[in-house]
Amino acid sequence: MLRFLLRRSMLALLVCLVVVGVSFSLTRLSGDLAISIAGPNATADDIETVRKGYGLDRPVLIQFGEWAFKALQGDLGESYFYHTPVVTLIAERLPTTLKLGLIGLVIAIAIAIPLGILAAMREGTPADRCITMVALVGQALPSFWIALLMITWVGVHMRLLPISGVSEWQGYVMPGIVLAFSAIPALLRLTRSGMIDALASDYVRTARAKGLLQTSVVLKHALRNAAMPVVSIAAVQLGFMLSGSIIIETVFAIHGLGFLAWDAINKNDFPVVQAVVMLLALIFIALTLLSDIVNALLDPRLRT
């Protein structure tokens, strides 16, 4: 187990290094950052001032080293637009996005797992086909469109839920549901196929032969074994939802991490952009590492 932990953590660390490099070089793509920051009406002198002021006249590698070194100490630089430390901006917005992502995940699990179990128990019947269709339809729905439709019908016409902001808890309901849409298909398919395999296995047959109740067989014996890949996918989907919330947050005007990033992209606020890209990537790496460790704890065969 210790060896597995060490190796898996080393891998995560290497991925972190690459991701940090990518998030830094991403903002250098435009060629000359100083021109982008100075804006379209800047003179050559303005651009030169910006370049000196932001330290962009030094070699890229030195800039990267300095940024990475400071980032390690928790200093992600200062926003070009707000002139406050990026860390403060992120700390203000991160809880909203995390809350939104977790709500989306809970809704997705609450819908996908029961449906997946039902489909597996009724494999090949019309009920199974209908549920498989739900997954296909869910995959094809553009999230921003669903968001707009919900705002129009549920928010404006029926006046059931607030259409923007999260000042009250009801504000999380619609964005949570829309975000869950993106995770449902994958979770559902995996629960269904895992349960089909588990229900056909020897231990389930034994449990049935012992005369155990159907619910006990399905929930205790089969689901426990089918749950492991679902745990991994749930972690991955949460990571996807956190970065995908950029669309939902802009539609619902929720001031979370995604909104901050979108705003920063439009304002050429590069320290914020690269910090958010890096943070989301690091959260994703941590989530997958965690799910691998949980799975290894549950199943000793995976500790290789």
Next chain:
Amino acid sequence: MMRSLTLWSPNDFNFRHLSLGLGILIVGGISLIALFAPLLSPHDPYLQNLGQRMVPPFWMEGGMPAHLLGTDQLGRDYLSRLLYGVRVSMMIGTLTVITSGLIGITLGMVGGFFGGRMDSFVMFVITCRLSIPLILVALTVVALVGNSLTVIILTLGLLLWERFAVVARTTTMQVARREYVDAARAAGASLPSILAREVLPNILPHLVVVATLEMAIAILLEAALSFLGLGIPAPQPSLGLMISEARDFMFFTPWVIMVPGMALFVLVLGINLLGDGLRDMATGGRNP
């Protein structure tokens, strides 16, 4: 277990082939529309007519036969813009899949065929790519480099290859141990030739399934980027852009977001149905 048998049971036969058939019908129809959009469009999609703004579609009161799906806030014919928008979507979907397919399949085949360190490296690259937040990076790149069709296709192509790589890798691993690969090697075939002539044709069915999935994702992503204002530049027609432009009017005239949204939904659903049907054929009825 002989799951492949269920594919041919009379009960299942109809359904599986129904979804595949429906998928082929939708994707085929939309491909034709995309190809012949200039011939099918009743109007110039860029032509503004400020005297006829927000004309509703034909089934609503006040609809005009000249504008079957009505006009937008600038008086442009909605049907023509929709047809051209579908053309843009299909173009982006196809070209992105070609780009990402080239990258992903090469990486996956190399990793799967050689195994060992090479494989670990390929897996590492895939893990890194998965960790990078997709939409955020795509938005940043487009914002920095400038939004044009080429930039969007290249950005999405460079980001969406990981599924190709994963599937190409696992299927190549299975194929690499087969006798015909050994036979080709013994006959003195070069490595690129073995990969291209022996391995690739045998893993192709699985890759086609991935291609449909990736195409659907690419089309949805382009729509999302355009919706956020960092995709296809206005006034070019794009389904995402149409939804974004219609957003200000949706409370009073909901059809303005219904029409492009439905088109996008049907297009992506058709591609997914096609992919699902193909997956059933490739995996013999097993649908993971």
